Amino acid sequence: MAFRDAPDILTSRLRYEDSHTLERFLATGGYDGLRAAVARPADEIVEEVKTSGLRGRGGAGFATGQKWSFLPADVFPRYLVVNGDEGEPATFKDHMLIERDPHQLIEGIAIASYAIKCTKAFLYLRGEFALGHERMSRALREAYTHGALGRNVFGSGFDIDIVLHPGAGAYICGEETALLSSLEGFRGEPRIRPPFPAVKGLYQKPTVVNNVETLANMAWIVLNGGAAYAALGQGRSTGTRLLSLSGHVNRPGNYEVELAKSTFRDLFYDPALGGGIKGGREVKAFIPGGASAPWFGPDQLDCPLDLDEVQQRGSMMGSGSVVVMDETTCPVRAAWRITKFFAHESCGKCTPCREGSGWLEKVLRRIELGAGREEDLDLLLDVCDNLAPGLSWPPGQTTICVLGPSIPSPIYTSIRMFRDEYLTHVKEGGCPFS
Amino acid sequence: MTEQTETKKDTVTVTVDGKTFEAAPGELVIAAAERHGIYIPRFCWHPRMKPVGMCRMCLVEIEGVRGLPPACTTPVAEGMVVDTRTPVVKKAQDGVLEFLLINHPLDCPVCDRGGECPLQDQTFSFGPGESRFVEEKRHFEKPIAISELVALDRERCIQCARCTRFADEVAGDPLISFVDRGDHTQVLTFPDDPFTSYFSGNTVQICPVGALTASPYRFKARPWDLDQVESTCSTCAVGCRVNLQSSQNDLVRMLGVDSEPVNHSWLCDKGRFGYQAVEHDGRVTHPLVRKGDELIEASWSEAYAAAAKGLADVRDLHGAGAIAFLGGARGTNEDAYAWAKLAKGVLATDSVDCQLDDGLPAAAVLGLPRATIDDACRAKAVLLLGPDLKEELPVLYLRLREAVVDGGVAVVELGPQSTGMTRHAKTTLLYRPGEAVEVARALTSGRDPMPDAGGVRGEELAAAAGILGRAGEGVVVVLGRPSVAESGRTVAEAAAVIAAAWPQARFLPALRRGNVMGALDMGLAPGVLPGRVGLDAGREWFSQEWGVLPEEPGLDAAGIVGAAAEGRVQALVLLGADPINDFPDRTLARRALAGAGFVVAVDTFLTDSSREADVVLPAAMYGEKAGTTTNIEGRVTRVNQKVTAPGTVRSDWIIAAELAQRLGGDLGFDSTAAVWAEIARLAPSHVGLTADVLGRRENRDGVVAPYEGEGPPRHEAPVEQIEAAAAVHQGETLPSEAVAGAPEHAAVDEPSDDDDPAGAGRPPLLTFAVGDAGSTAAPPAVDAYALRLVAGRRLYDNGVTVRHSAHLAGLAPSPRLRANPYDLDRLGLGTGDRVRVTSSRTTLTLEVAADTGIPRGSVALPFNLPGEGAADLIDGTQPVTDLRVETTN
């Protein structure tokens, strides 16, 4: 499914109905990467990953190899924690990887654990993925039986356990420190940094937190070399990645694309990808990287799918979810709904996010329902500024974690782009779209 | 990510708002700035708890750092430049305040915090003008009681988590928690599981708004009507520093003051709310004199005359030895000194005891090398041979708990039952009541393998010995009375064994009554004189000033009660003592009161004992008088007067002085200050510790006696120095010498006229060694059909304070006999069953409960709860009390 000529790194098995079974996995080169990895010194694997230029697919886009090397040299035990909490609205790639190719993830986790010298990894899996839990449980059992997990992996002397841990319905637990709190049995509240998880993470021990998709790349990188990975894409956006495309497109879905080689326009219109806008309508706005990302207008359609480029233009590729809104979309309603999400998901630990999210949601709802006042627009912007001073991207921050300063993204960008439509709501006493 | 500084400096240079200063590495910006007069607003940060950075009120700008980091979580770093007042900071802080206020009710006029609320204050100094929030505020049911003592108004809560963090981190009672999330987050208890922490009141004190309020204080006063003085809590002997607040001559509130060496700002609820007893209308407000069966109100002169005549008659007929004094551990040092002088210097009786056979022999308390609370908290290991600290010395428990949880101090617990400390202890050795000495011998024997001793297995002893080390180096023994059902002498002897084997170990007494240490220091015990000297050693020194002195050592409390029961003690003076409730053996105490021909009670309330008196002299209570008090460390601090005593009530020392006159003596002082001046002149351990010295700024936290003049206070001597001094004696064999050689005793044991011109002829301070405890009778062999009684105290008991504090009185639990499930099984019993319990004294019917914290063969019953209980069962004439337990049918 990769776009243009790039290899299918993450999605090679998805054409099979039984892609989630061990049989299919083994028939398609499964666990070869792990076998190859454990036969080499761990540090070499770290080097390969560094060479690959792979950047985390969880949202922040931090270089994976570099993150691993932050672990203090001689502190054990240390842990790998896999972030499978996928909660960023409109992101559904990890969901697919877990349900459709669980062994690929298991293999990636084992390779990463070997590389960073840990013997216990935790897979924090979003609670709502019931099928994912069942598929993953079965796959883990198979992997133990197959010798890919447990003591003495493939006779190499390397021990690794993977503990499957269920989330329970809290978006914030995708944030890595909140995830650690949750995994320790606490409320899923983010922690103050420093110390960073690499130094004091799970149980105060050095910990690497990586996204599911990030780790799903490992076998390929080990088997093909970091350089081959780095040869894909461009600049600091190497390799391929899964983009979750949704909204008003004809063919919503997950697409593995080579980074930097195509544009949002390609993604939306290419017949092999989005296949065009529903009903042949126009793009009114789109969200390039998850609900937290500032919106883009049609003027950005030709922006390449490149992490740095998107950031330079004031937003982010984030978790790789792209939502297309056509001209029938009410921007106030869309911004309100996303804000409602944040208000619901704010952990409540810090004041600006806890109180600000609810306040903003109430004002937006009021405008959408026709009780808005003109001064509400300035109020919204000013309250947003108190969450993310300067209203720019990456955001300034008055909060503990980035959820808070993400709240303003849809609000200030939609007001900037569609101020008139906001004012129409105020003047007409309601939503012109309904 | 990890920083490495090449050269390790002791301080770093930082600049805050243009002011450059030095700060300790690791110090938080908010604290460093505050020390230099720059106040950064805050809500969630509390200097005694770990920072969480939640409220975001303390945001600042730091050069080179993106965004607005919170000053409360950011440690200073070399060359850091911080700005707390830029427009960006100002806007962020205004923003946070606005956020906090949008859901905060505007009920300041009816809020207990109104007028002393940082949210209110900061809204004035930092906040924006009027609210831009026109939406509906969040609503919760108005105040809900989360315990008997604390009410919670969730609408006012600003979610700073101070209370929940306190409950979890500091108190170790995580009974309140954040519930739900986002802007629905609220503080709650679990349904039907209230916040029954002994420390709940602290949450009220640290709540920055009026979300948590104390039931005893609710609507009692407005901050601007309050008047306050700093004082020392005298509920127990930890001696927490407090602010005592009154409104219109009524005590209305006590707040903890942050004393670095003592209470770190915390108080227990008994200390915090016990002031209610002072305001109780059942106080004795006028002297009472017995006419037939009745106590009739009398004038002071009638009462003095009656008291003096009764005492003089006994003295004249039976000799001074027939007069005895019990109590005096609840007043000030001045009170205690005055009573000691009256008893020993005027009446010439040495049968004086401030403890009621429920503590430890004076010689042990006064003569063992002493440790401070800080010493214990920084010790390599703590050996706890004493009561349940959580129940008896609650804030000491908090301090030690913190030392364990955060500081990694290893605690070895040695007792007849598990306690509040057990879950924090490295190991708990549960011994058979009465056999502490055997356990101490084994523990310090260095034998390998270790034999079983006192019911403790050898392996457990060996493990404990491994933690404690061989010579007691770095070990602090927290020493008190684990159970009043076994003789205090065995505990003292165990301590002597430890001191002899481990010359480097130091001891922190764990005795509970408010000023028991001061009373002992002032000589309210047999065989001693004020200033920690023995009766004979101090005879010459004191007789010059006091004139007469007792000819020979008198009786301790057990001896006094026993002798009174037999009619050998003819006159009893009760100094706030209630032997019927506080002496371990109630049967004997009753007989003593009946047997003593003449009883004078100096008291604040009529108790079961003072009701039996011939003369009752009403005494002032806490907050009604000034003076000094002494805590478990020997730390002397001031107590202050806040309100006027009711009726014609007088301070003890005045009563003592006036009574002395009627007895033909003259105590020689006419003011509290004069009493202290005499103490600071005469009492060898207190010489030079004048009011002047005590009043110094640097002595705000008190001065630990023995006072050593102008040098650095003993407790601040660098650890190395103490260790070095101790090391010198390591090779020596005589334990008593080694004890005497510990630095805190060196100066006073060998007084040198050069250093101490005032000290010429000053007697040496007491030391304590094996044998000094007196002989202890070995406990009888274990009878397979009997269970051996353990009786510890509970914080909420039947004592005067709790009984007369409206909000505490209901909190005393009802007594249950706790036993190991194994023993209950054996007897065919289960939790909730009622049983007949028989000792040599009496038979009671009680409810039983299974408790794995009680070793097999023992049963535990709290002492001094309302109603019949342990005191009725205990036979004080025996080293232990054995019980028979049978089903009621």
Added chain:
Amino acid sequence: MARLTQENVERAREIISRYPASRSALLPLLYLAQEQDGWIDDSAMEHIGDLLDLTPAQVLGTCSFYTMFKRQPVGRHLVSVCTNIACLLNGGYELLEHAEARLGVVVDETTPDGEFTLEEVECLADCDRAPCLQVNYRFFGNVTHDDFDRLVDDLRAGRLAETVPAHGVLNREQPPPVSVRRADAPHGAGD
């Protein structure tokens, strides 16, 4: 009701042994209680607190943070309709309204027969099949109003019992036991 059964206590012990610190087992144990009873009542929280050496308040504090833990009884089928952005753009709210009408309840209510509880939820990560919903956390995508009606009928008739177990049953597969138990978990160096 509602303390864990003996069998579930055994399972709880096994779960606890997977983690270096027992408190980590709190969420899994809450799931165990929910699997047993369909929701989590106070005595279950107290029992879990006992097993993990936590106060009930600590258990409640954590439990109440997570939307999937139900502290009130819910119907046998928990119908969770997503209205977040991708579903909103594709008729999520219309579906939710239809569901209210069809079931005769409003959001967060349970049908009188105890069969269905309806809730509005955040993004379920199935956005390419918007509008989507879950029943007892099993996905149904591209749900038309007719689909919804059929779904309700099928569920009521027990025709989907295979794919949709009763509320509370999240994972019918047992994850494998770990090979390094807590007792011999490496501590300090040499992991």
